[in-house]
Amino acid sequence: MALPGLNLSAATEIAAPVVHEIQKDSEWRFEVAFGSNVEVKLLSGTAEIFGTELAPNQTYTFSGAKAAIYTWHGCRIQVSGTCQVEYTAEETPMVSYANVHFALEKLRRQAAIDGREGPRVMVVGPDNAGKTSLIRTLTGYAAKTGGQPLVVNMDSREGMLGIPGSLTAAAFGTLMDVEEGWGSSPTSGPSPMPVKMPVVYFFGLPSPESNSAMYKSVTTRMALAVTERFSRDVASKETGCFIDTPGILSQGKNNYDILHHIATEFSVNVLLVLGSERLHSDMLRRFDGHRASTDEPISVIKLLKSGGVVDRDEAYMRHMRQTQIREYFFGDNKSTLSPHTQQVDFSQVTIYKIVEPSTILTSLLPGGDEDNDTEPSRGGFHGPPIFEKVEPSLSMQYSILAVTHVAPNSPHEDIRDSSLMGFVYVAEVDEQRKKLRILAPVSGRIPNKALVWGTWPEGFADLVG
Numbered sequence: 001m002a003l004p005g006l007n008l009s010a011a012t013e014i015a016a017p018v019v020h021e022i023q024k025d026s027e028w029r030f031e032v033a034f035g036s037n038v039e040v041k042l043l044s045g046t047a048e049i050f051g052t053e054l055a056p057n058q059t060y061t062f063s064g065a066k067a068a069i070y071t072w073h074g075c076r077i078q079v080s081g082t083c084q085v086e087y088t089a090e091e092t093p094m095v096s097y098a099n100v101h102f103a104l105e106k107l108r109r110q111a112a113i114d115g116r117e118g119p120r121v122m123v124v125g126p127d128n129a130g131k132t133s134l135i136r137t138l139t140g141y142a143a144k145t146g147g148q149p150l151v152v153n154m155d156s157r158e159g160m161l162g163i164p165g166s167l168t169a170a171a172f173g174t175l176m177d178v179e180e181g182w183g184s185s186p187t188s189g190p191s192p193m194p195v196k197m198p199v200v201y202f203f204g205l206p207s208p209e210s211n212s213a214m215y216k217s218v219t220t221r222m223a224l225a226v227t228e229r230f231s232r233d234v235a236s237k238e239t240g241c242f243i244d245t246p247g248i249l250s251q252g253k254n255n256y257d258i259l260h261h262i263a264t265e266f267s268v269n270v271l272l273v274l275g276s277e278r279l280h281s282d283m284l285r286r287f288d289g290h291r292a293s294t295d296e297p298i299s300v301i302k303l304l305k306s307g308g309v310v311d312r313d314e315a316y317m318r319h320m321r322q323t324q325i326r327e328y329f330f331g332d333n334k335s336t337l338s339p340h341t342q343q344v345d346f347s348q349v350t351i352y353k354i355v356e357p358s359t360i361l362t363s364l365l366p367g368g369d370e371d372n373d374t375e376p377s378r379g380g381f382h383g384p385p386i387f388e389k390v391e392p393s394l395s396m397q398y399s400i401l402a403v404t405h406v407a408p409n410s411p412h413e414d415i416r417d418s419s420l421m422g423f424v425y426v427a428e429v430d431e432q433r434k435k436l437r438i439l440a441p442v443s444g445r446i447p448n449k450a451l452v453w454g455t456w457p458e459g460f461a462d463l464v465g
């Protein structure tokens, strides 16, 4: 049986519960397919999942998950449902991760005494090295010891409290969601977990390589947002921040200048290198002891990749992106949302498409169409165009549009640098009647703001019927 419209196989029948006894300093690793559920309950002892403790006797439900339940002192867990993979591992890098946490705590205490910002930590490493999991773990530990770290996701391939394609930052001073990872962002429905208030920018492309100039500009804007947050939030300032980076930036020297840009803009002073000797030595050469834009040197620390980190294939990643998009509009099994569909005329929306760098080159060549009269004011800026104003067309059907905070005809730089109100989904484009069917998370008219269309996330045909 299949759930209509969701392209998921229905939950398989629940196998009889199994009890696992996990020895101290070990973890139970498991993978659950999308569309099936596995329930886990902590029966005795203590356990955590990526730095967030499990409450005793509470049932946690996992679907489409690859994760590990770690115990420092030993525990018993009850598992119901069928895992694709499950095993217990005694060898984990958790002690070294905990040592990093204690070292960061020391820096935080010193920063509080000196009235400075806490450590600004950037995590680098190839794809599937465990960067996000390490940041979740260190964020969980920092929150548990009373801190409120800012977590910055600079990887547009995956969303953090937002849709893929966006770059977000949020303060984590409260418990994270054991089942969902980063938890939920403010939505139009109630949430059992404290919601986080992310600041969101749109990149709209899968990789910084797709448009490094635009990525660097959005990075600069995000770093300003983080500095601004530090200036009005003492708890976050003292705890510092964690910056997650796209794996592609660590895979080959071509993109090290982008890593350098992130490190400089965020005044990074701790660089954690996961899972690559060669990257570590490159980073040491580039950064160790070098001064960032503040007066502090950068410490480069090598950490082992966990043996539990799983390579995720394209089909899994695609499913994960679609789940994130669906949850943004419709909620999850804990809180159902009620998005609204409405018809709008083409004339009611102003949509900008991100210009590919190759097109920019063409438009700058003699005879190129740089002086396009249909383009809005460039606010006195004469650089290459960042966006192209486009009329809706069939190719836009099933796409996500980012709703900025700026007026429809704002200069390109203002559109690029604007944080986002949210996202809408183009359910249908009727070129003949010049009408769009739009799905928005809340009711009311689509705000009269500049909308941005990127190539990422890719179109998602099955979101609404």
Ligand SMILES: Nc1ncnc2c1ncn2[C@@H]1O[C@H](COP(=O)(O)OP(=O)(O)OP(=O)(O)O)[C@@H](O)[C@H]1O
Pocket: 029, 030, 065, 066, 067, 068, 125, 126, 127, 128, 129, 130, 131, 132, 133, 134, 155, 158, 245, 246, 247, 306, 307, 308, 309, 310, 311, 312
């Ligand atoms: N110890 C572990 N046991 C089981 N699964 C794990 C473990 N650590 C991480 N994973 C899983 O492995 C996958 C990859 O990990 P993660 O997302 O942290 O890597 P990453 O370096 O951030 O990847 P990318 O750069 O590609 O986004 C995730 O699904 C994560 O939940």
